[in-house]
Amino acid sequence: MEKIIYMDNAATTSTGRAALDAMIPVLEKDYGNPSSLHQLGQQAADLLADARKKIASSIGAQPDEIYFTSGGTEADNWAITQIARAGAEKGKKHIISTAFEHHAVLHTLKRLEKSGFTVTLLDVHKDGIVRVDELEAAIRPDTCLVTVMYANNEIGTVQPIAEIGAVCRKHGIPFHTDAVQAVGHLPIDVQKEKIDLLSMSAHKFHGPKGIGALYCRRGIRLTNFIEGGAQERGKRGGTENLPAICGMAAALEDACKGMDERAKRVAAMRDRIIDGIVQNIPHVLVNGDREHRLPGNVNICFEGIEGESLLLRLDLEGICASSGSACTSGSLDPSHVLLAIGLPKEVAHGSLRLTLDEGNTEQEVDYLLHVLPGIVSGLRDMSPVWEEMMAAENN
Amino acid sequence: MAMGYSEKVRDHFANPRNVGKLDNADGIGEVGNAVCGDIMKIYLKIDGDVISDVRFNTFGCGAAIATSSMATEMIKGKPIDEALKLTNRAVVEALDGLPPAKLHCSVLAEQAVKAAVADYYQKKGLPVPEECVSSCGGDCAHCCG
Structure with missing residues (x-):
């Protein structure tokens, strides 16, 4: 077969050497369950903690602000549905987003609309960029969430995330960004950019498929997404996909270098x-x-x-x-x-x-x-x- | 190739037969619209009651181009009444199948042939045979919505 020229990296990337080198030993010998108390389990727990630390530091977060998920779609679903639920408890049922979000966001918002939420989708104009003044003007007393993607997956436009973060912080509204296309490609600092929640996916930066993470800032109440064991501080039960998590951490560390x-x-x-x-x-x-x-x-x-x-x-x-x-x-x-x-x-x-x-x-x-x-x-x-x-x- | 296309679809897409236009065509049929994403235009040369030559121009996806190509092959050199019996199913079978989402492309090919024959009769001032009447009515959403 002739050589393939791969120019579809927004769909997925090749699994990088860094990810493979991190994953193979975990698949081969570090098979312990991080929740087990014996030495194999504790080795696995150490690997998990190390991976969490690497991922957190690559976006300026703390390790306990990182929750592993099955990918970007799950992280988007979790962030949006759970912040919306918390908003509804306070009688706030208005969400601001954009017309060109990924379907993981748009379809989640559609479902919320069916259960009584109002969603404002901001115009992204001819250039594919959200206007911060229009976003601020859309804020209402009952706005419980702003979700704007970091960079668009189809046309690649990068949004004014730091400015949006500042506006949301000023109004005390949680700000989520789907950063699936940006993490590992653009420098991100969740503190400087005042991002409260962020979704990422490993296979977009030469990590394995089926693994991602949700960053949720300390102080933002995140309700449980999957009931089960004590994994992910009880918020997402189920034994961790450790090989993929280690691959993701190594890939991201490599991407940031x-x-x-x-x-x-x-x-x-x-x-x-x-x-x-x-x-x-x-x-x-x-x-x-x-x-x-x-x-x-x-x-x-x-x-x-x-x-x-x-x-x-x-x-x-x-x-x-x-x-x-x-x-x-x-x-x-x-x-x-x-x-x-x-x-x-x-x-x-x-x-x-x-x-x-x-x-x-x-x-x-x-x-x-x-x-x-x-x-x-x-x-x-x-x-x-x-x-x-x-x-x-x-x- | 991508999208679950058969070897024959792949061949007719990569090397479409009868592409182009016919000067002084005896019948021209155009169906579909650009908003929906596919348009087929078929040109016929008719000698006596036989389709002696045929060409097509298509704006559309791989399946649209492949079905246009196959449909023109299937009616070339055939009597008109036989060409009018061409069904979208026959085109799909000749191509060894199409993915379900692409079946509407084959309907378009059948309709384009019928529209071209209808045009031929109209140009000659003859009554248009009933078989030329489109069964789809141009409602794209009906097939692929």
């Missing part, structure tokens, strides 16, 4: 791709602000073609990408993120997302920029939508 330098190198490849496409292919739209953007995110709409056929043609050339077209979502509507930034549906169908990381090379970027124009013009040549666009342009 030399983060700035790595981000610069990845951002340079990102910009070369965006500039190369914009300069060489007509009728394209770059989605999301170019400055406040994850280092590895490229998201572009190609007018007149449909995204799934584009990504399948790229797949035939060995390039793994993703698209927000309806055909890839299994519904009639294209990505809610692209609609939230105001794209017409027919344009949103033609989106392509390429997400890079430090494993990608300049040669891979060259290859992509070499094959993409031909694929796009080939699909446009057989597109009645493109034909119509060109006819209108020539008249």
Whole structure:
């Protein structure tokens, strides 16, 4: 099989060497249960404590503020439902979020709406950035939670998290951020940024799948999510997934080392791709602000073609990408993120997302920029939508 | 390939047959819309009552392109009345199946052929055969909503 060029790191990343080296010994020999009192158990307990410490320090938190979960989705569900429940007990049933959150957040909010909560979804504007003044204006006396993602998974736009944190702290409202795309890629300090709750997922930063964490600041009341044993201070029962937890901690520690330098190198490849496409292919739209953007995110709409056929043609050339077209979502509507930034549906169908990381090379970027124009013009040549666009342009 | 596509779908997507347009086509049929994410346009050349040549242009996903390609192969050189018997199921079978979410693409291919034949009759000032009438009514949500 030919070499695969993997440009879908926002979907998942490869399991890194650091994670593997941390996990394999735990799978092979440190099989003790951290709750057991004998020496094998205590070795496991030490590994667990060490992992918790590493993860906490990578975001400026304390170890007892970290709760392990099965991933980002569970952390989002936990944070939102439990803070909402605490709010409801005080008669506060209003939540502020944004229109382009991940479905782990949006669908949880939908369920809360059915049980009597009111949700304000903030506009994310054409550039894919929330306005802090609009957020502050949306705050009501009964607002019990603000949840705004750190960086968007599709268009990569990074939100003004520290400013949002300051506004929420000023009004005494718990602030949760889904930081699944940001942790391990951007420097995060939960204290400086006044973040009360944060969700993360290991497989987005070269850790294993099926493991994540919820950070919850001391002083924020977090009710139990899974009843059972005393694991996670009784709030999430069930024997810990220790191999994955150790892999996650090692991956995050590795990701935080030399983060700035790595981000610069990845951002340079990102910009070369965006500039190369914009300069060489007509009728394209770059989605999301170019400055406040994850280092590895490229998201572009190609007018007149449909995204799934584009990504399948790229797949035939060995390039793994993703698209927000309806055909890839299994519904009639294209990505809610692209609609939230105001794209017409027919344009949103033609989106392509390429997400890079430090494993990608300049040669891979060259290859992509070499094959993409031909694929796009080939699909446009057989597109009645493109034909119509060109006819209108020539008249 | 991705999305659970069969080898035949993959082949017709990677190397679509009969792509393009026909100058002086005797019948042109266009179905679908860009808002829903797929449009198919089929061009027919008709000699006597036989479809002597056919081309297609499609805006859509891998399945939409593959079903367009297969449908054109299945009607090329066939008498009109036989082409009108082309069902979406036959196209799907010829492609060794499609994922459930993609079945609507095959309906679109069947409708595009019928619309092109209907156009041929209209251009000739002849009554449009009943078989040309679309069964879907263009309601995309009905099939894939």
